[in-house]
Amino acid sequence: MAKNSPATEKIVITDAGKEIDRRLDQYQEYEFGGPWGVTGIMLGFPVLMYYLWICLWFYDGQLVYPKSQADVNPFMARMWAHICEDAYPSLYAWKVYGGNIIFQLFLAWVMPGYQQEGLPVPSLNYKTLMYNCNALYSLYATMATAAVLHYTNIFRLTEILDNFGHLMSVAMICGFATSFGVYFWAVATGSQIRMSGNFIYDVFMGAILNPRIGPIDLKIWAEVRIPWVIVFFLSVSGGCKQYETLGYVTPNMAFMILATWLYLNACAKGEECIPQTWDMYHEKWGFMVIFWNFAGVPFSYIYSIVYMARQDPSKYRFSTLAYVFLFATLLTAYYIFDTSNSQKSRFKMQTQGIKTFRNTFPQLPWSIIENPTYIQTAHGNRLLTSGWWAYSRKPNYVADWVMSFCWGAIIGTATPIPYFYSVFFITVLVHRVGRDFERCSIKYGKDWERYCQVVQAKFIPGIY
Template sequence: MAVTTRSRSRDAKRKGDTSSVKSQQPHGREKDVDVMEFGGSIGAAGIILFSHTILYYFWYCLEFNEGGLSDPGLASLFTAPREWKDFISDVVAKAATHCYPTLYAWKIYLTYVTLEVLLAFMMPGIWIKGYPVPSEGNQRLSYLCNALWSWYAFLLIGLSFHISGVWRVTELADNYGAVMTVAVIVGNLVSIMMYVAARIQKRENRMTGNFLYDLFMGIYLNPRIGYFDLKMWAEIRISWKLLFFLTISAAAKQYELYGTVTWPMIFMVTAHFLYTNACQKGEECIPTTWDIFYENWGWMIIFWNFAGVPFVYTFQSYYILKQEPYHFHPLLHVLHFLLLFSAYYVWDTANSQKNRY
């Protein structure tokens, strides 16, 4: 239970209490009290640290242990702490060498992001109205939903580049660690930029006054360049297309190495294609979701859009790549795909019906 008076709100800010504070609307207007989620600034700091750590830990496991979990063992944390110190030092040293953000990695990632921006402005689509936004005077913002055509164009461009040899899709798998670091840097920079932009433009929304927590949760609800909505664009185009891009790169690399693409890899390509395609074709359902209508665009969403989702969620694809080709019994493959398509149909249809109801 969080019952907060105005005086307690001031005391909370002085004492660093993260339970609840009075939030501020633009121009200092107070809004209803919001409870600080995720454990306040301490929890936010922990999630930020964990989010960076898990990316590089998964990368380390893939590159140096064929995807198997690597650590000295929980017991040694107390009995032989030096082993953990040496392990962490090894991870940091290898990441500094193999995940260094090279100029080529920057070109790959920024070219991808730039292409997605251009397609968002150039491709045809339909206009959708969102919910009335209280912090915008109950204005209903308009959204140009052209993700599906942008998706088709993206696939055609990528395929033509790969076939023509202009740029091979395997380059992404070959530069996995370096591109991941670029994504991490961009995610952090965009988060800071959005915080600063909200303060400069006086567009603060549900701001608590705790810098780290506000950076983490965000204080900018609807960051836009004209009609171009940055939050919705990043949520479905940067994260999920890059996820599919990474998995396709893993499949292409497997074929390059072994002359075959195994059924487990085909399963991952299919699953990631279905989900990414669903996000693009159902873009008009997104303006009414909680992410767009209520959540501010802060570090929590931005970092995981630009780096966390694509690189963490493709761990399975790269785990398969790191193994020698293997095949299960054909009936097991059939069962896997039946479960996949059945689950996908229920999930996709139910969410579509829920939005249109």
């Protein structure tokens, strides 16, 4: 049965639990198809990103392909020409992208922040790390700086979308360079863990768990400050471009500005919840995470914005009722996403003995469960069975995916490319849930079976 005793009683990991953690914290087996699979991902995703951008930018969002065998070589030549002419890593793109990286590092170093203790890390003998959570101050400093640069014509925000291809190439180069650089840094300093022994696979999965430069934890910094800042300003760039060319901003573009701001602000205002996640205390910092933060997320999740920037609004205009439905769906999904993440993270903080929580805007109703029920495991950890987590083992994933689908649906059926985000995302989520649940089954044994009986739905009750 689920317990209802105070969650503020600190958990104690048992000796048996520590032994299980020790085994789980060692290299187990290849994932993602092993070395050949990860090599395919590392080479294939940049090609796919270029292809989808070319279709949006030059072919009105249509998926172009060679019509016959004789057309293959000319088709490939056209694709290559688009990359060389319109997506080469220009000096201007290096200044813009590199300037943002340096500025975000500077803000992360100097801005005041909320000191948050992370979860005990098995790899560090259950030591807890402190995180200086100053993403919120950094976000609003970035917004203010961007506004000044735009209105003084030092840097017009419209130039972000105008240089999309060039910026994407620079982002990819940075993603690859950082991934390999961090790998060699980890090996040189002896800080590598859970290594398979295969070079390319270990670059992909990562070699180091908690890389830091001074007060900056690079993993949490890159997860919040790079991808979602770029995503938001790409949407703002789209809005500025529409205003300059049309004299107004379409409801569709306004939707994307709101959607991207909600996501970015959620990450920043709830940054203290991120140290409680699997990404921070278990996932290593390798290509899988680095490339996606530096290039994948910012330049493939916002295809709807790229499409709108190049097309007449009549191609994606909806009825008033459709707009109301989409905005309502977005806000409902965001509410569940925000509160479910908060519920779980605050519950984990309670199990560390933390009783007071950071208050940032907006703190939504039901963000904290006052008297949570949970299953106490023999391992020592507790499995939450209250709030949204009483109905689904991953309610945050469901809400996150619904938002991603809305990012494509705001274009309707004008082009299928903006739906890439939601299709890719559900694939990632299903795979990640499989990894997560397998690990939990090993870690908690019969207690996990009890938990699955209490919370039966993986995603949506009665469906999956």
